[in-house]
């Protein structure tokens with residue numbers, strides 16, 4: 654039987670149901686319409702604390718901080734694809750999302766320091782909004798997110814960018830962006846389904 658992939662959406666704004674979360678919801682709807690199971694993680698509601706830079710994870714591959722990440726790490730591990738949604742805050746991602754990003758350090762430690770086997774690559778995408786008015790655009794937020802995707806072994810399949818939105822009702826002026834986000838969700842979910850299927854078709858080590 655065909656296994657339906659799990660697409661994890663990460664809502665990275667401190668504001669609930671704002672422009673980036675609406676865009677993320679559209680992407681998740683696209684993923685669900687394409688047959689994926691979907692789950693949304695709202696980082697601003699998670700009980701997570703900043704990385705301490707203690708590098709304990711370079712010894713064990715695990716984070717020593719006991720907080721909400723205990724539930725989030727398994728969620729990230731079980732996802733077959735990840736789509737992040739965020740606004741631009743002072744050129745990069747908001748602090749709540751950066752806290753989550755920095756807590757990805759154990760994944761970096763496992764592959765780069767401890768040289769543990771690299772997990773199978775997964776597809777992903779990014780939906781990002783900004784108000785405008787500063788000269789730095791989307792670039793820093795994009796690179797920060799791409800850096801995390803690299804650490805998690807996620808192939809960046811695409812992005813949707815919307816400029817000149819501030820009030821949560823502003824996204825309503827961009828129906829084409831919602832359509833693009835839905836299409837990105839479909840693309841990510843279909844690619845995840847293809848990879849999940851390929852993995853389950855592959856003979857196991859024991860069988861080969």
Ligand SMILES: Cc1cc2nc3c(=O)[nH]c(=O)nc-3n(C[C@H](O)[C@H](O)[C@H](O)COP(=O)(O)O)c2cc1C
Nearest residue numbers: 666671672673740741742743744783784785818819
């Ligand atoms: C603290 C803060 C910093 C911001 N910094 C930027 C910025 O550097 N560049 C920009 O274009 N917009 C900036 N904005 C505007 C937001 O990107 C914009 O309001 C966006 O639509 C908010 O998305 P959300 O509804 O998903 O939270 C900033 C907003 C806040 C509250």
